[in-house]
Amino acid sequence: MPAAKQVIALLAGHLEGNEERVRTIALQIAASEARQGHVKNAEMLRKLLDASPREAAVTAAPTSLLVKTRGDLEGLITVAQPKTRLADMTLTTTVQDRLDRMVHQQVSRGRLREHALRPSSKLLLVGPPGSGKTLTASAIAGEMHLPLFTIRLDAVITRFLGETATKLRAVFDQIAQMRGVYLFDEFDALGGKRSAGNDVGEIRRVLNSFLQFLEEPNATDSIIVAATNHPELLDRALIRRFDEIIEYGLPDSEGVRDIVRRRLGKLAGRSLDWSLIAEAAHGLSQGEVSRAVEEALREAILSNRKTVDQTSLVAALDARRGMREAMADIFNE
Numbered sequence: 001m002p003a004a005k006q007v008i009a010l011l012a013g014h015l016e017g018n019e020e021r022v023r024t025i026a027l028q029i030a031a032s033e034a035r036q037g038h039v040k041n042a043e044m045l046r047k048l049l050d051a052s053p054r055e056a057a058v059t060a061a062p063t064s065l066l067v068k069t070r071g072d073l074e075g076l077i078t079v080a081q082p083k084t085r086l087a088d089m090t091l092t093t094t095v096q097d098r099l100d101r102m103v104h105q106q107v108s109r110g111r112l113r114e115h116a117l118r119p120s121s122k123l124l125l126v127g128p129p130g131s132g133k134t135l136t137a138s139a140i141a142g143e144m145h146l147p148l149f150t151i152r153l154d155a156v157i158t159r160f161l162g163e164t165a166t167k168l169r170a171v172f173d174q175i176a177q178m179r180g181v182y183l184f185d186e187f188d189a190l191g192g193k194r195s196a197g198n199d200v201g202e203i204r205r206v207l208n209s210f211l212q213f214l215e216e217p218n219a220t221d222s223i224i225v226a227a228t229n230h231p232e233l234l235d236r237a238l239i240r241r242f243d244e245i246i247e248y249g250l251p252d253s254e255g256v257r258d259i260v261r262r263r264l265g266k267l268a269g270r271s272l273d274w275s276l277i278a279e280a281a282h283g284l285s286q287g288e289v290s291r292a293v294e295e296a297l298r299e300a301i302l303s304n305r306k307t308v309d310q311t312s313l314v315a316a317l318d319a320r321r322g323m324r325e326a327m328a329d330i331f332n333e
Helices: 004-016 019-035 039-051 065-069 093-107 107-114 133-144 163-177 201-215 254-267 274-281 285-303 310-332
Strands: 079-080 122-128 149-150 179-183 223-228 244-249
Touching: 019 039, 019 163, 093 107, 093 133, 122 133, 133 179, 133 223, 163 179, 163 201, 163 223, 179 201, 254 274, 254 285, 274 310, 285 310
Parallel strands: 122 223, 122 244, 149 179, 179 223
Antiparallel strands: 079 149
């Protein structure tokens, strides 16, 4: 049964006409009921909330709502309302189809619940830096008109016994109370193998806590996105908890062409040799290609040129590769 203070807060919100407060407290009660094994009560509350005309209330919530709802999360989570869509990204057909399927399941989650099914809501993204993993979380949030909550793992993970698990508990309570897309970036910092030789007992306890939290019923159908450059470091038990595992790679020649065209827009020169551009971009990530195109754009604008020509674009891509090789030499020393 809900605590008396929750009932009082629920009635107070109703009398004040504060529908957002009523919704938030009702979701808290649903999450609490689900954790106690009262699944039917949690499902009934969730269905009532879904039937409410305030279905999209969270999409219009100000970014300060997070702090107002749970002050202990201040500094642990940042909030944004992305406008990026999946159509704005350069994705392979396979990745695009899998992301579209997840979004469709979320949009149609009411129909799935009628058959005692839940939409996919836990997504693990793996791939090299700059391949579009973080941008994907933003695009999913933008596609569904949901806020994007980014969990700052540097603030969550501490050296004090038990504190990290307590902070994770607060994060997952937020996930259960407010629908959104929740991004755990550089996830290997948290999800490393429990058998790692340099591991300590506290980190193992934190990972075990995370596994338990991830298994809890998601009363809000929030989407959890974890992104990592090092999937080989992740604990296998953790990997199995995700509904979808999507691998990102470096863009091929068609991908490079799409990125360059999107970034240049009307400033693209008429005589661009796409084979030369693809050759210059070979081995670069999506992010590196985008930054090289932006550098060529800046140079064209400051030089009062109306378009970006072949020479400046290839030079920018070559410079970006040189920067990568220089950084690799530094870190290999």
